[in-house]
Amino acid sequence: MADVYGGKMLGVLVGSRRRDGARVTLKAFSGQLPGYPEGAMGSWFLHGWAAPLAGLTHHDGEYQATLLETHALTRAIGECEPGRREDVKALKEQRRALSNGLLARIRASYDLSDQGLTLDSVYAPCPVPGGAGDCAAAKLVLAAKKQGVEPEGMCEWWAFSDTPKGGGRRAGRVYSACGRCQRLLPAMLGEACQEPLSERRLRAMLAETPRWLEPHIVPHARIDEWAA
Structure with missing residues (x-):
């Protein structure tokens, strides 16, 4: 499993299962995990962590x-x-059409767990921003809906290492939802988003797994060490 180059946003959702009231904790990472060697395609999946919204990823044929x-x-x-400019132009147009078609199919494959709701409809009339639906928060909401979990609180924090100079994110700090999620999450939930839990409250709720909330202690840890 790959180390998390340059840090990673992690998230947790706590709630109760509707059918029996059992307490449930869901966890997710933003985007995909980086691969080895650095720069290689990574993975959208890790056992025990929320799956991506996209049904079509680079894992598919x-x-x-x-x-x-x-x-x-x-x-x-x-x-x-x-000198064969027309041939080059035609080949580039063909390549562009293939890439745009694949992007459209990927975008259409996102599961928002609500019939008729798509990324295009959520962000219309604006174009769908890059990375929409790939944040930890969106994965957590989808996992909760699919597993019949009534959310009681959700939080995201930056883990493993600070972003490069000027990036603005520090390891171990809790951050509010990004601009993409502020538009997407209310649509997925069908209601206004609640404020994220405070770091202190989250520490108390997850006292049995304190390492989750102390990434600054293991800034270069491998994410698979947290998979249990």
Whole structure:
């Protein structure tokens, strides 16, 4: 499992299961985990952690097949003889169409757990911003809805290491929802978002797993060490 280069937003949702009232704690990481070697494709999945909203990811054959096609077109563009501008233009248009088509299918595959609700409808009339639906908070809300959990509190914090100079995020600090989630979460919940739990309150609620809330103690830990 990959180390988390440059830090990672983690989140937790606490609530009770509707069918029996049992206490439930859900956990999620933002985006995907980085891969080895650094820069390689990572993973959207980790056992015990909330799954991504996207139903189509680079783990799927459809994605891989399209990626191979775009790579082949890129090679063909590079091999075109000088002066064959029309051929290069046609190949670039074909590559752009493939990439845009894949992006549209990925966006349409996001499960917002509400019939008729899509990323396009949530952000309309504006374009869907990059990374929408990939934050830890969105994963937690979807997991809670699918597992029949009534949310009582949710919180996100930056873990493992500070962002590079100027990035503004410090390891171990709790942060409010980003601008993308402030638009998406109310639509997924069907109601106004609650304020995130304070760090002190969250520490008390999760006293049995204090390492979750003390990433500054293990700033270079591997996320798989937290998977239990």
